[in-house]
Amino acid sequence: MQRPHHSSSRPTFSPARAAAVFAGAVVAGTVYASGWERNAFTLRRHTVPLLAPGSAPLTILHISDLHMMPGQRRKQQFLSDLASLEPDLVLNTGDNLSSERAVPSVVQALGPLLGRPGAFVFGSNDYYAPVPKNPLSYLGIGAKKHSSTPLPWRDLRAAFTERGWVDATHRRAEIAVDGRRVLVAGVDDPHIGRDRYDEIAGPAGPAFDLRIGLAHSPEPRVLDRFDADGYDLAVAGHTHGGQLCLPTGAIITNCGIDRSRVQGLSAWGRDLVLHVSAGLGTSPYVPVRTFCRPEATLLQLVAVPGGGGEGSGVPVTPHREKVPLPA
16 A cells, blocks of 8 residues: 655755845844944943042043934933933033034033033044944944044034133143042044144153043054043043944954944053043944944042052053953
């Protein structure tokens, strides 16, 4: 007797179905990166042992890379809400604008924060409007395109300084912060070669309770000089934390630092603490983020235990090696 023939019922995975699955994944990823994550604003907090023994804590709000466009109400509301933190000092490391019409949006969003002690430097996207760029240029393939379309940076500078913030561009200035003497000094954007550190060069000096260096882009040549001149803390932005990251971390930094320092705290050189902000915005031509939420950071500076030196909690390391600071 002939056995009945059973046909295979296993599903076939055709090239057309594979293409459809891939296309669906791309669409879902794009919706996530552009619709959710780039608007998932977060506040990060770090405690840093940096002040003299016995000092009361001091809080610093670090914001960067707003890349503001008119109508970005969610971002503007997040910035406005930061005023409730009542930081002792606000530091802004540039790239505030992505449109010639964005100055009112930035000033209104910062609101009461402009009434607190603050200092700032600008980045390229305060001076020039963003332009579409070849994404391969960030990997060193092809030339990067730079904009020459001016933005109203003078209006933004006037709005900041009229409210009391210090323009630290190529300037050393003392700010009174909660009864402490704080030295701030900064350079213009190193990423586009506008930095002239010689204009602020020299020992930061022991007369201050805290010495802070500002730069938009955390270029090693600038960080090395802040460290050599005795600054305690350097703050920068520009990297967007890598912006398009993998679960394992950043792919690029878009500057001279290594990928391990693309975001957050690390030690640099012998005595400098570096904080790099992942920023709050993106270029309007690449409005996506993956595994890298937009952020502002509240740094709580506290007293170094035990009188500094080897027990200070701030590691002494070669500047190419990352050693995280204690939480």
